[in-house]
Structures are given as C-alpha cells and as structure tokens.
Amino acid sequence: MAEHPPAPRTAPRLSATFTPDVMAEIRRAAATGIYDIRGAGAKRALPHLDDLLFLGASISRYPLEGYRERCGTEVVLGARFASKPIRLKTPVTIAGMSFGSLSANAKEALGRGATLAGTSTTTGDGGMTPEERRHSRTLVYQYLPSRYGMNPDDLRRADAIEVVVGQGAKPGGGGMLLGQKITERVAGMRCLPPGIDQRSACRHPDWTGPDDLAIKIEELREITDWEKPIYVKVGASRPYYDTALAAKSGADVVVLDGMQGGTAATQDVFIEHVGIPTLAAIRPAVQALQDLGLHRKVQLVVSGGIRSGADVAKVLALGADAVAIGTAALIALGDNDPRWQAEYEALGTTAGAYDDWHEGRDPAGITTQDPVLSARLDPELAGRRLANYLAVMTLEAQTIARACGKSHLHNLEPEDLVALTIEAAAMAQVPLAGTGWIPGKGLL
Amino acid sequence: MPSFDLRTAPLRELNRALHALRPDTNETRWLIGNPDGRHAVAVGLDAAVSVEIDGHVGYYCAGMNKRASVVVNGNAGVGVAENMISGFVHVRGDASQAAGATAHGGMLLIDGNAGARCGISMKGVDILVKGSIGHMSAFMAQAGTLTVLGDAGEALGDSLYEARLYVRGAVASLGADCVEKAMRDEHRAQVFAKLEAAGLAGEVDPGEFRRYGSARSLYHFHVDNAGAY
Numbered sequence: 001m002a003e004h005p006p007a008p009r010t011a012p013r014l015s016a017t018f019t020p021d022v023m024a025e026i027r028r029a030a031a032t033g034i035y036d037i038r039g040a041g042a043k044r045a046l047p048h049l050d051d052l053l054f055l056g057a058s059i060s061r062y063p064l065e066g067y068r069e070r071c072g073t074e075v076v077l078g079a080r081f082a083s084k085p086i087r088l089k090t091p092v093t094i095a096g097m098s099f100g101s102l103s104a105n106a107k108e109a110l111g112r113g114a115t116l117a118g119t120s121t122t123t124g125d126g127g128m129t130p131e132e133r134r135h136s137r138t139l140v141y142q143y144l145p146s147r148y149g150m151n152p153d154d155l156r157r158a159d160a161i162e163v164v165v166g167q168g169a170k171p172g173g174g175g176m177l178l179g180q181k182i183t184e185r186v187a188g189m190r191c192l193p194p195g196i197d198q199r200s201a202c203r204h205p206d207w208t209g210p211d212d213l214a215i216k217i218e219e220l221r222e223i224t225d226w227e228k229p230i231y232v233k234v235g236a237s238r239p240y241y242d243t244a245l246a247a248k249s250g251a252d253v254v255v256l257d258g259m260q261g262g263t264a265a266t267q268d269v270f271i272e273h274v275g276i277p278t279l280a281a282i283r284p285a286v287q288a289l290q291d292l293g294l295h296r297k298v299q300l301v302v303s304g305g306i307r308s309g310a311d312v313a314k315v316l317a318l319g320a321d322a323v324a325i326g327t328a329a330l331i332a333l334g335d336n337d338p339r340w341q342a343e344y345e346a347l348g349t350t351a352g353a354y355d356d357w358h359e360g361r362d363p364a365g366i367t368t369q370d371p372v373l374s375a376r377l378d379p380e381l382a383g384r385r386l387a388n389y390l391a392v393m394t395l396e397a398q399t400i401a402r403a404c405g406k407s408h409l410h411n412l413e414p415e416d417l418v419a420l421t422i423e424a425a426a427m428a429q430v431p432l433a434g435t436g437w438i439p440g441k442g443l444l
Numbered sequence: 445m446p447s448f449d450l451r452t453a454p455l456r457e458l459n460r461a462l463h464a465l466r467p468d469t470n471e472t473r474w475l476i477g478n479p480d481g482r483h484a485v486a487v488g489l490d491a492a493v494s495v496e497i498d499g500h501v502g503y504y505c506a507g508m509n510k511r512a513s514v515v516v517n518g519n520a521g522v523g524v525a526e527n528m529i530s531g532f533v534h535v536r537g538d539a540s541q542a543a544g545a546t547a548h549g550g551m552l553l554i555d556g557n558a559g560a561r562c563g564i565s566m567k568g569v570d571i572l573v574k575g576s577i578g579h580m581s582a583f584m585a586q587a588g589t590l591t592v593l594g595d596a597g598e599a600l601g602d603s604l605y606e607a608r609l610y611v612r613g614a615v616a617s618l619g620a621d622c623v624e625k626a627m628r629d630e631h632r633a634q635v636f637a638k639l640e641a642a643g644l645a646g647e648v649d650p651g652e653f654r655r656y657g658s659a660r661s662l663y664h665f666h667v668d669n670a671g672a673y
C-alpha cells in the first residue's frame with residue numbers, strides 16, 4: 001500500500017505588521033516600562049533625495065567642460081541685515097552638535113575639518129568650547145531654549161548666531177542628556193550638578209510666537225551691533241509657515257531640518273513619527289521665500305539625511321542655498337566604523353547600527369565623555385578625514401552641476417530634476433521621469 | 445554725564461556707544477530719556493557703568509548684562525535682565541513675564557510685582573521682588589536665589605534644580621518636584637544678605653520667609669515618575 005506523503009503544512013509566516021523589530025520593541029517595553037531613547041535620525045525608508053535624478057545636458061542644453069570650465073561653489077550667508085555676513089567656499093556646512101553629546105575631541109575635529117574645507121561649523125546645546133572656537137574659522141553659535149552655557153562673550157566671539165526653534169528629529173521636542181554623560185566639565189558649562197539627567201526645554205523661556213521672535217532677534221542684533229548673521233533653525237513640520245514666519249521675524253538665514261536629521265538622544269517614537277521628510281520640506285520653504293520676495297535674500301540651509309554631493313546638488317536645485325550635515329560628518333570622523341566591530345557586538349549591536357549615543361560608551365570615541373574612549377579619536381586625523389569628505393561632496397556636486405551646464409551650484413534648478421516615484425514627484429514638485437506629470441500640478 | 449533721548453537718537457546708536465566704552469572710561473553715568481517702551485534698551489553691556497532709564501521699557505531691557513548697573517524708573521517688559529551675567533538691574537516699577545530668565549549672575553531687583561515665569565531657567569542670578577510674582581516662576585531654575593516679599597503664583601519652582609526660593613507671603617501652589625524645606629540659620633543669613641543688597645536690611649525680617657527647593661526626585665528619569673513629567 002502506497003504511503004501518503006505528509007500533508008503539506010502552511011509555511012511559518014512572519015507578519016508584515018508585527019515584524020521581528022516590532023515584537024522585540026514590545027518585549028523590551030514590557031520588560032522595562034520605559035520608551036526607547038536613542039541617537040541618530042529616522043531609520044525607516046522614507047521618500048528621499050535618492051528618488052530624484054538629474055537630467056544631464058544634451059542637445060537642448062549644453063554642459064560645461066569637467067576640468068576646464070568654472071563651476072562656482074562659494075556661498076554668502078546673512079547679507080540681509082548683518083554687516084559681517086558669512087562667506088564659505090562650499091555650501092556644505094557642519095550642523096550644530098552639542099559638546100556633551102559629543103566629546104571635546106570630536107568637536108575639535110569638526111572645527112578642524114570644516115576650517116580646512118572652508119566652511120562653517122556650529123556649536124550646540126551646552127555652549128561653546130574654547131577648543132572648537134580655536135579650531136573653527138567660522139563658528140555659528142546656537143541660541144537654544146535651555147540657554148546652557150549661553151553668554152555674551154561667546155555671542156560676540158561667534159561668527160553667526162542660530163536661534164534654534166526645533167530639530168527635524170524632534171520638532172516640538174526638547175532634549176535630554178542622560179546623567180552618564182554629565183561630567184564635571186559638561187555640568188559646569190550648564191550650571192547643573194554632575195551626573196544628573198539634563199532636560200533641555202522645548203520652548204524658549206522668554207519668547208513665544210513670531211512677534212516675540214522678531215523682538216528677540218532685534219535684541220541679539222543690538223547686543224552684537226548688527227554685525228552677525230542670525231539664523232533661525234526649525235524642524236520640518238510646516239515648512240511653508242515656519243519659513244515665512246522666521247523670515248518675517250527678521251532672520252537672515254533659515255535652517256530647515258528634515259525628519260531624517262540626526263539627534264544626540266530622543267525617544268525613538270519621536271524620531272520616527274514626528275515631522276516630515278527632508279524631501280517634502282524643501283519646496284514649501286522655497287515657496288514661502290519666493291512669495292515674500294526673499295528667495296536668495298534670506299538664505300535657506302537644508303539638513304536631514306544629506307550624504308553625498310548628489311544630495312547637495314539636489315537640495316540646491318530645489319532652491320536651497322546650502323546644506324548642513326550632522327550624521328554624515330560623524331561617520332567621516334569615524335562613527336560606526338567596522339574596525340570597532342567587536343566592541344559594538346559587546347554592546348549588543350553591530351557597526352552601522354550603533355545608535356545608543358546617549359549612553360556615552362561609543363567605541364569610536366565620538367559620542368562620549370569617557371576620557372579613555374574619547375582619546376581614541378585623534379582630532380587632527382579625524383578633521384582631515386572630514387575635510388576630505390567635504391571636498392568629495394563639493395566635487396561631486398560640481399560634477400553634476402557642470403553636466404547640467406551650470407557655472408555655479410546655485411544655478412541648478414528644479415527643471416534639472418525628475419522623480420523616480422510618484423511620491424517624490426509630488427513632494428519635490430518635479431515631473432515623474434519620462435513624463436511631464438507633476439502630481440498635484442496637472443500636465444505640463 | 446552722557447544723556448540720550450530715545451525720541452531723537454536711534455536705539456542702535458545708544459547700544460553701540462555703551463558697547464564702545466573702555467574699562468577705564470570716565471563716562472560712568474548715563475541717562476536715557478523717553479524710552480517709550482522700546483525693546484532691547486541697554487543690552488549687552490560689559491562695563492562698570494551705571495545707566496539710568498527714565499520711563500518704561502519694552503522687552504529684554506539690560507539683556508545679557510555684564511558688570512553694569514541699570515536702573516529703570518518705570519515698568520519693564522518681558523525678559524528684563526534676561527541671561528544677565530553680572531551687575532545690577534533695578535526696576536522701580538513692575539516687571540512683565542520671564543524677568544531674569546536664564547540669568548547666570550548679578551542681581552535683579554524689582555520694586556513692584558513680576559509677572560509669570562519670573563526667574564525661569566535661572567542659572568545663578570539673585571532675584572529679589574518686593575511685590576508678588578506670577579505663575580510658573582522659577583520653572584527649571586538651576587541655581588541662584590529668588591526672594592519674594594509678597595506672594596507667589598501657581599506652580600512655583602516646577603522641575604526645579606538647585607535654585608533656592610524664599611517667599612514671605614502665600615504660595616498658590618508648588619510645581620512638580622518643588623517642596624518646602626526647613627529655614628535654617630544659613631538660609632536666614634542668605635536672605636538677610638539679599639535683603640541687605642536690596643537696601644532692605646533691618647526693614648524686613650528674614651525669619652518671615654519660607655524656603656522652597658528641589659525634592660531632587662526628577663534628577664534621574666524613572667518610569668514611576670512619569671506622571672510628574
């Protein structure tokens with residue numbers, strides 16, 4: 001008698017809703033009762049600059065010679081009201097990252113790298129360190145809700161002032177630096193006892209709303225004799241209105257940070273679910289400036305997930321004047337480098353995924369205050385790496401601009417772009433590749 | 445004595461002139477007339493001079509002050525002496541909200557009342573208010589003293605760090621993590637010193653004040669405190 005083969009069974013099937021990641025988080029939450037805090041930006045796939053492509057020149061437009069014809073990269077920020085605007089050789093700037101979240105060596109390396117590349121770097125929550133001032137030719141001083149370390153001497157020492165309203169990783173959120181990272185020095189700069197958690201407020205203590213902001217900006221200008229450019233940084237959520245209000249309040253420069261933007265430490269739920277992607281934020285911000293007749297008069301600096309010269313070129317083509325990088329700069333310094341793989345594994349993670357920056361145990365010595373770990377980062381070498389990387393980004397952006405026939409990066413325009421997906425076409429307001437269709441705009 | 449009429453001279457010129465003062469300047473007394481509620485009057489000073497403003501000022505008067513003594517013969521708008529580092533700021537009238545916000549040092553003396561959020565995020569300043577203060581005062585106050593001869597509004601000292609709050613009158617309510625603490629001799633001595641600095645030594649009894657400070661239970665995030673955040 002022939003034996004029946006075993007009846008076929010359903011294959012084990014993992015849920016697309018309850019993925020292993022989701023289940024692991026539920027178990028973690030159930031075991032601890034605390035939400036997940038981490039560093040870095042949104043990790044899920046989002047419509048991004050990769051969804052855009054450039055249309056190189058051909059018969060209807062002609063390109064510029066790669067190594068012969070000039071393609072300018074310099075940018076001036078803050079000429080609207082400041083008597084001493086910022087002049088940079090490349091539109092790629094270094095975003096504000098706090099001393100406290102980063103080691104003093106890392107801050108120094110950012111300053112060195114930016115200076116070699118002819119660009120600016122930015123302080124962060126917690127104030128300005130003498131090291132970063134010394135090693136940064138152009139230093140933007142952040143004016144944050146916490147006002148940790150805020151003092152008029154540093155304000156006068158700064159080259160520009162950035163009023164931080166929000167960050168892309170957490171628009172509407174404040175900050176939290178956990179006690180582990182609060183050494184005597186960090187605590188001293190913030191006027192708090194060492195070793196305790198430091199909450200940074202989400203609202204400024206002495207102004208709310210655009211009318212107050214205008215008065216606050218006037219005060220900062222009066223204190224610094226109208227010399228320094230004043231930036232206003234917002235997390236991308238309502239970029240049209242926020243950009244318009246910042247410009248109306250008298251900002252020289254608007255910094256717009258999309259939801260992929262990194263953070264030192266924030267709740268994962270905040271990072272992944274609040275704010276809009278960088279790609280979606282740029283056109284409304286540019287539109288706001290155009291509607292006010294201020295495009296190119298008030299500069300727009302865009303950040304959040306910028307990684308390459310292609311990203312830079314795309315952001316500029318959409319109408320921004322410059323970009324800022326945080327996470328990419330840390331990677332250039334040595335963050336998440338596979339050479340520390342064994343140590344990442346000991347921390348229960350892997351190179352490329354390490355994001356517990358708030359815990360201060362960074363094997364690469366960057367997001368830590370531990371003297372032994374931070375000694376691993378040589379600020380000179382790391383600064384050199386950052387400068388190399390900035391040079392590559394600039395060259396890449398120039399390569400694209402020349403291919404589009406542009407003699408300056410700022411001549412890139414939306415007409416040079418098409419989108420790969422309908423989402424990207426709608427967000428960037430450029431046609432879907434191979435069509436004349438811009439969703440929401442009808443046929444061209 | 446240099447004097448400035450803000451009805452005729454631009455504010456920018458006044459602040460510039462004050463910033464240009466050298467440490468050994470002979471122009472140590474300045475008179476400012478007709479401020480008419482202007483914002484950012486006498487901000488960013490860094491010289492041991494005294495500036496007297498005759499009238500009401502708008503927002504951020506004496507903001508980021510260092511070393512200078514600034515007297516307002518009138519009321520002050522939002523954020524008077526915000527982020528002051530050192531020196532002395534005296535408001536003869538009332539002050540609006542966020543008086544002395546984030547100030548690191550020096551003394552802020554208010555003869556009248558102060559509005560909401562007086563001493564918010566203060567980082568070492570001494571604030572003395574002869575009248576009463578509004579709600580949410582000393583929110584997240586980190587260091588320094590806030591001495592109030594009158595009453596305090598709701599949620600005093602919410603999320604307080606190490607600042608010391610002394611109130612003579614009634615406190616409408618205390619904010620999260622703010623508790624009443626015992627007044628010991630050292631605290632009475634501290635109150636006396638602040639009263640003395642305000643020219644009130646002998647007029648007001650330090651023994652009449654109660655002290656409020658941080659329970660320090662929110663210093664390390666703990667899920668059982670989630671309701672307090």
Ligand SMILES: Cc1cc2nc3c(=O)[nH]c(=O)nc-3n(C[C@H](O)[C@H](O)[C@H](O)COP(=O)(O)O)c2cc1C
Nearest residue numbers: 095096097098124125261262264304305325326327
């Ligand atoms: C470690 C770290 C610390 C940061 N600290 C600050 C800060 O103090 N103030 C601020 O405005 N933004 C801060 N940010 C955000 C950056 O300024 C910037 O908006 C963001 O990193 C840009 O996105 P990207 O990381 O994808 O380049 C921080 C980001 C990182 C990664």
